[in-house]
Amino acid sequence: MRNLIATLVIVLATTSITGCTTGQQQAAGIGGGAVLGGVAGSALTGGSVAGTVVGAGLGAWGGYELTK
Numbered sequence: 001m002r003n004l005i006a007t008l009v010i011v012l013a014t015t016s017i018t019g020c021t022t023g024q025q026q027a028a029g030i031g032g033g034a035v036l037g038g039v040a041g042s043a044l045t046g047g048s049v050a051g052t053v054v055g056a057g058l059g060a061w062g063g064y065e066l067t068k
Contacts, residue, residue, distance in 0.1 A: 033063020033066070038059060
C-alpha cells in the first residue's frame with residue numbers, strides 16, 4: 001500500500017508540473033492517466049499483468065478525454 005501511495009504522489013506531482021504549458025497538457029494527461037490506470041489496475045487485480053495493461057489503456061483514454 002505504501003508503494004501505491006508513493007507512486008500516486010509522484011505521478012500527480014509530475015503531471016502537475018508537465019501540464020503547465022498548453023501544448024503539453026494532452027500528453028501529460030495521457031501519460032498521467034496511463035500510469036494511474038496501470039497502478040489502479042494492478043492493485044485491483046492483485047498484480048495481474050492483464051489488469052495493469054487494461055488499467056493503463058483505460059487510464060490513457062480517460063486522460064485523453066479529460067484534456068481535449
